Amino acid sequence: MNKLAVSPGDPAGVGPDICIKAFGTNTNLGFIPVMFGDVKLFEERSENLGYTIKIKEYEGQLELDKSNFWVLPYPMNSKVQTGKPDPSYAGYLFTILKDAVHKTMKKEFSGLVTGPLNKELMNKGGISFLGHTEVLSELSKTPKVLMMLVSNTFKVALASTHVPLSEVPKLITHEHLCDCIKILSEDLKTKWGYKNPCIKVLGLNPHAGDGGYLGTEDQEIVGPTIDYLKGKGFNLIGPVSADTAFLEKDTEVIDAYLAMYHDQGLPVLKTTSFGNSVNITLGLPFIRTSVDHGTAYDMAGKKEVNENSLLEASLLASKLATNN
Numbered sequence: 001m002n003k004l005a006v007s008p009g010d011p012a013g014v015g016p017d018i019c020i021k022a023f024g025t026n027t028n029l030g031f032i033p034v035m036f037g038d039v040k041l042f043e044e045r046s047e048n049l050g051y052t053i054k055i056k057e058y059e060g061q062l063e064l065d066k067s068n069f070w071v072l073p074y075p076m077n078s079k080v081q082t083g084k085p086d087p088s089y090a091g092y093l094f095t096i097l098k099d100a101v102h103k104t105m106k107k108e109f110s111g112l113v114t115g116p117l118n119k120e121l122m123n124k125g126g127i128s129f130l131g132h133t134e135v136l137s138e139l140s141k142t143p144k145v146l147m148m149l150v151s152n153t154f155k156v157a158l159a160s161t162h163v164p165l166s167e168v169p170k171l172i173t174h175e176h177l178c179d180c181i182k183i184l185s186e187d188l189k190t191k192w193g194y195k196n197p198c199i200k201v202l203g204l205n206p207h208a209g210d211g212g213y214l215g216t217e218d219q220e221i222v223g224p225t226i227d228y229l230k231g232k233g234f235n236l237i238g239p240v241s242a243d244t245a246f247l248e249k250d251t252e253v254i255d256a257y258l259a260m261y262h263d264q265g266l267p268v269l270k271t272t273s274f275g276n277s278v279n280i281t282l283g284l285p286f287i288r289t290s291v292d293h294g295t296a297y298d299m300a301g302k303k304e305v306n307e308n309s310l311l312e313a314s315l316l317a318s319k320l321a322t323n324n
Contacts, residue, residue: 006033
């Protein structure tokens, strides 16, 4: 049975709550999740939520009882107030993430599942943090990774992630797009079993540049890159106008989409599947999935919090680990 490392995220947010709801009473998951965090915090939050869970400390055991809620202890020195984030524990959260990555890379865990972190809090606490995708690339010494969100309907990868919109055009180069498409195609083959995955590439500009009248990047960079890779055997469509790219056509069977920037592709996926989609980092030397939502401080400590995305992320991590 796969053993997954779980970095719960900001303890003032919904991270501990969704872990408790997803894993505290569900004993038929098909995998063993191990939370990296403070035992007392989980005890307090489970009591406040009205859940009775069997918390056990993980010490590297090879055999784990799936009826327990396993926690690798990381005691906190300060009291956490539910719903009230504090930059003083940013270093603590980074240590948890770093250790979870290293233990997963050493094969102690089959995959890593991450909960939501607040970028502003991390940076205010002295930790340079653009997002999980960028930090995981650095921690694992992987020169190029790719962020993708997965739902029952779509797989949407991003050529650029957490950068200002004004910087996106500078990032869209022939070399970068080649790397993104190669990573995406390879992971679709190795992780999902597609033999010749069809990838639809969105244009950078409205109407994919409209023949160069709405920007020249699609005609000068995106289009020629697609043609170059098609000549290498890649199954690609594009560049296509983003406003109609996700409409179903009888003649197309699209396995994944490559959007040029964060808010170009994700609104469609999140509108149709928010709370049930999964964030996955492609190109890493290990499996990493994540929830599709943020820290949601306003919902922290409330029983109504939705744990579905964490469950979906964990199920996908376990499935991909088994496939690989």
